Amino acid sequence: MDDPMTPRHIASFDPRTVPDPALAQELQRVQRGIGAATDGASLRQASRDIQALVHRVVEQMPAAELLTRIISTLNDALTQRVIAISSVDTQLDMVRWCWISLGSEGRQEQTLSSDQDNGIVFSGSGPADGLREMLLPLACRINETLDACGFPLCRGQIMASNPQWCLSLDEWRDRFTQWIIEGDPQALLNASIFFDLRPLYGAHSLAHELADWLAVEASENSRFLFQMTANALRREAPLGMLRKFVVEKGGQFAGTIDLKLNGATLFVDAARIYGLACGTRANNTADRLRLAAKSHRLHPSDVDQWINAFYFIQMLRLKNQHRNYTSFTEMHNHVDPNQLEAADRHALLDALRQARTLQNRLALDYPGSSQGI
Structure with a gap:
């Protein structure tokens, strides 16, 4: 059975395993606040809670690996909640889609200052252009809400609301094949961002299929x-x-x-x-x-x-x-x-x-x- 079109929490750690019990409780409190958000105002408050927490943690925790994973996991949870709320009443029965994170977010290496790097991979019956037109308004709504929550819009427009990065599975394969074959400076720049893709919301199997294919193609070239x-x-x-x-x-x-x-x-x-x-x-x-x-x-x-x-x-x-x-x-x-x-x-x-x-x-x-x- 394929992945349900529901948020899936990609936690890199269990907050209960954090050495400091007080910090573990605070992490759980912030995560509960994210899960309880229902509108723009509560999403923005959840974002402020994340920011306040991670700045306190920087002062207490010298372990950058755990700290960057904590930041990325909390940001994952907020992004998933933004997508879930933005998707309410959106009729997309004809298309399976997956929101993918890229760059430092894809690598789970976010710091305290990160803009958006994301895309969509989709599949469905009908021409890709028609399915893309169905998805772009939702993608734009999500990108704008994330911006309001403190994740600035990408200056390079590497976002799901850009039609270049809202692609079918076959289009993504063609795009990566082109980059691998051409290897020009822009292709190499794209490779440095898009090869870090990670599924965040939706039909994760689409992103896994793309990543599995890409792992073979790149290693053999x-x-x-x-x-x-x-x-x-x-x-x-x-x-x-x-x-x-x-x-x-x-x-x-x-x-x-x-x-x-x-x-x-x-x-x-x-x-x-x-x-x-x-x-x-x-x-x-x-x-x-x-x-x-x-x-x-x-x-x-x-x-x-x-x-x-x-x-x-x-x-x-x-x-x-x-x-x-x-x-x-x-x-x-x-x-x-x-x-x-x-x-x-x-x-x-x-x-x-x-x-x-x-x-x-x-x-x-x-x-x-x-x-x-």
């Missing part, structure tokens, strides 16, 4: 993996000589390092390639690296170091965003290494060196994809 590697290695760890950082030279954030683009992304991109090469549909960065070790593509001790380095950078991002929030400034991912405490500054140097080591390993596994790092 060495040329595409080579191109993905070459693209990933264009961005280098911001390290200079003699344990020095390479900081931005000008602009609004002169003297800083972008911990997202020049830190976390180095791990995310490499892990995605290893995950695709393993033929797995895993989408979380740490999970992909662990599976690569399990399949003997990487050494477990190296993987442990890379995962620890990745989550140290993620924790710095979360702390930085929290400081922005408490000082009423726009949240961002830029830090001035000279403003860090000595221990964090040294740890950041070590984490970026681990990113460079991971990239070097990637270059060795795909020789010729880089002229050196």
Whole structure:
């Protein structure tokens, strides 16, 4: 029997297993509030409750892996509730559809500042264009409600309300095939976002079927993996000589390092390639690296170091965003290494060196994809 068209809670953890009993109770309280929301006002209140909770948790919990999964799970629950409420009285009996999350949401690696990256995969009787026209008004309503709940609309329009990303299962296969075959810069950029797809609401089997197909197609196309590697290695760890950082030279954030683009992304991109090469549909960065070790593509001790380095950078991002929030400034991912405490500054140097080591390993596994790092 196919998946029912009802919300399914994709929890990465049981709140009762959180070490701090008070925090576990607070998580359960917020989840109950999300489940009880019935309209726009109560959805927005649930969003505020999530935001207040996660900012308190940042101050208490040093474990970025659990923290980012908590954030993603609460955001999942709110998004599922938004979709359920937005779908009331919507007649879509002719079409099966699944809301998919992409990017950091798909990887369950959301931080305190995330915009929307989502799409729809559908199937039904009749031409795809006609079914798409039925779904787009609902998708637009959902995207707008999520925006009102604090998830900004994607500036790049990677949202389900964009007809480009509301596609039938066959159209998604054709789109991915085109990206894999062409391998041009835009195709590689799309691959870095859409290969992290994860079903969130609806007929999950549609997304699973797409992900299973994609895992086979990508793993069997060495040329595409080579191109993905070459693209990933264009961005280098911001390290200079003699344990020095390479900081931005000008602009609004002169003297800083972008911990997202020049830190976390180095791990995310490499892990995605290893995950695709393993033929797995895993989408979380740490999970992909662990599976690569399990399949003997990487050494477990190296993987442990890379995962620890990745989550140290993620924790710095979360702390930085929290400081922005408490000082009423726009949240961002830029830090001035000279403003860090000595221990964090040294740890950041070590984490970026681990990113460079991971990239070097990637270059060795795909020789010729880089002229050196």
